Amino acid sequence: MAKSAFLKSSIAKKYWMALTGLFLCLFLTGHLLGNLQLLIPDNALHFNQYALFMTTNPAVKILSYLTYISILFHAIDGILLTIQNKKARPVGYAKTDGSSSSMASRNMAVLGTIILVFIVTHMANFWAVMHFDKKMPLQSVTIENMGQKMELYVTTDTGKFFPKDSIQMMQNGLEIRNRTEFYNKQANLKMGEGYKDLYKITIAFFKDPKMGLIATILYVLAMFALSFHLLHGFQSAFQSLGINNKFTPAIKKFGTAFAIIVPLLFAIIPIYIHFLLK
Amino acid sequence: MSAAKNINITLxxxxxxxxxxxxxxETYTLNNVxxxxxxxxxxxxxNEQLVNERKEPIAFDHDxxxxxxxxxxxxxxGRAHGPDTGxxxxxxxxxxxxxxxTIYVEPWRSRAFPVIKDLVVDRSAFDRIQQAGGFVSVNTSGNTIDANAIPIPKDDADKAFEAAACIGCGACVATCKNGSAMLFVGAKVSQYALLPQGKVEATQRVLNMVRQMDEEGxxxxxxxxxxxxECPKGISLENIARMNREYLKASLK
Structure with missing residues (x-):
């Protein structure tokens, strides 16, 4: 068979949709477990540790590139399929009934587009800030010592802190290089590494007095789109890969549960931050 | 069953x-149906009414x-073969x-099924898909082997028969929002893939039929x-899954 057929044939396109889609389901699970750490009341440490791990670990790096490729492939393949499918019926019906298929299954392209727009804005709001923003704050804690409040930078070495106050920093001969590294200026020696405070950015984003409520509402709406997309997509992927057998009822049940639970848990986080977090 | 009565309808x-x-x-009123x-x-x-009015009767397929x-x-x-199932x-x-x-009557809508006249569409795309691989090559020179001479598990025979129940009407294409023919092709691939006689040409069959299906648009x-x-013969989606498996197997060969 011609090599191109394995990319271009109608069935091959379905395989790729299914494989990238299922991989993205795995990504969603991982991402959710990471995000849920925002709910741990531990001075942001778990979440910021996770954020550091996600941006530096080499294995994660490979997985993240796979995720970017999957999203792009899933979207491009989806657009190509939708264009072909629209072309397959140049003249539509005057009357359609629609009772023989689910609403979600008929609107995968629309739902996918909503999710894609969400991903782009979501990455601009958090991913790009984490990776590129020079003014990204470092995590600090307030400690009360003998009636005096002190702001201290947290470092990756447990129990090692640096004063946040710039005068005190100078007195200690410290400076911050490469955005997160604490250096002793005189000795040119790295003394420790701080955490980028993604927790603070996230909380500020959803608690913003002007935009916080809108951001929360849009986030929840995007999760509704994700839920409906998964409701059809999860079980559909198995059918596309040729798996339709005695396990199918179980796959469908699991898919429905996945499509409800995962977006719901994602949505709870901004709701909690905006309305409940003090 | 309640007794028949006469109704007046708009078409x-x-x-x-x-x-x-x-x-x-076009809108028509028909009384005493x-x-x-x-x-x-x-x-x-x-049509009788139209002929009496010296108008062109409506062309529709039937046999x-x-x-x-x-x-x-x-x-x-809004439904293929109307408001009933099977x-x-x-x-x-x-x-x-x-x-x-008021009853809407429209032809099958698909790029691959162009309208010939009124409600009649050209479904020869299905014939070409069938010709691309929907057969088994048998020597018919006189010493043909009886198909029943090969034992076939009951379950396989039943599934092949269920797939072979497809009458190729095109309701699947008409009803699919994407105008996809995969239920038809899935059924035709399956009815052979399940039987030992069909396994011989299985690889080429699925590749050729899917290629033809894609070419037809x-x-x-x-x-x-x-x-x-909407399938009048209740062809199952399992047949599409089987075609997807067969295609994957054939592609990797």
């Missing part, structure tokens, strides 16, 4: 002079009128409708499942 029917003409929906008549008999009655030939079609009130249009009866109803399956529900 909105697609009229198109030929394949090149731009068609439109017996609820005991079939949908096609109702159309016959309308056996007992649900087995796959010749009748029609998208009635039947073809010729098996649809006017008792499914009420007095005063049918859409892609997005697993909405509408085809399975």
């Amino acid at each position: 909105k029917i697609w009229r198109q002079k030929d394949s090149k003409a731009k068609g439109n929906l 017996s609820t005991a008549s079939s949908f096609l008999e109702m159309l016959d009655q309308l 056996c009128r007992e649900g087995i030939c796959g010749m009748c079609s029609l998208y009635i009130n 039947i073809t249009t010729c098996q649809l009866h006017m008792r499914m409708f009420n007095d005063g109803d 049918f859409g892609n399956c997005t697993n909405t499942g509408a085809c399975e529900i």
Whole structure:
């Protein structure tokens, strides 16, 4: 068979949709477990540790590139399929009934587009800030010592802190290089590494007095789109890969549960931050 | 069953002079339609009325009128073969409708099924897919082996038979929002893939039939499942999954 057929044939396109889609389901699970750490009341440490791990670990790096490729492939393949499918019926019906298929299954392209727009804005709001923003704050804690409040930078070495106050920093001969590294200026020696405070950015984003409520509402709406997309997509992927057998009822049940639970848990986080977090 | 009665209906029917003409929906009123008549008999009655009025009768496909030939079609009130399940249009009866109803009658809509005239579409794309691989090559020189000489597990035989029940009417394409022919091709691939006689040419069959299907301009399956529900012969989505497996197997060979 011609090599191109394995990319271009109608069935091959379905395989790729299914494989990238299922991989993205795995990504969603991982991402959710990471995000849920925002709910741990531990001075942001778990979440910021996770954020550091996600941006530096080499294995994660490979997985993240796979995720970017999957999203792009899933979207491009989806657009190509939708264009072909629209072309397959140049003249539509005057009357359609629609009772023989689910609403979600008929609107995968629309739902996918909503999710894609969400991903782009979501990455601009958090991913790009984490990776590129020079003014990204470092995590600090307030400690009360003998009636005096002190702001201290947290470092990756447990129990090692640096004063946040710039005068005190100078007195200690410290400076911050490469955005997160604490250096002793005189000795040119790295003394420790701080955490980028993604927790603070996230909380500020959803608690913003002007935009916080809108951001929360849009986030929840995007999760509704994700839920409906998964409701059809999860079980559909198995059918596309040729798996339709005695396990199918179980796959469908699991898919429905996945499509409800995962977006719901994602949505709870901004709701909690905006309305409940003090 | 309640006794037959006569109803008056309004019909909105697609009229198109030929394949090149731009068609439109025409409105007709038809009175005294017996609820005991079939949908096609109702159309016959309308055509009689049109002929008496010296108007062009409506062209529609039909042949056996007992649900087995796959010749009748029609998208009635937004559903392939009309508002009932497991039947073809010729098996649809006017008792499914009420007095005063407006009934939309449209041809199958698909790029691969161009309208020839009125409600008649050209379904030869299905023939070409079938010719691309929907057969087993058997030497018919006189020493043909009896097909029943090879033992086949009951389960496989049943599944092959269920797939072979496809009459190729095209309701799956008509009802699919993507105009996909995968239920038809899935059934045709499956009926052979399940049997030892069909396994010999299985690799080439699925590759050739899918290639032909794509060339004809049918859409892609997005697993909405509408085809399975509207199929007059109840062909299962399992057949599409089997075709996907067969295609994967064949592609990796």
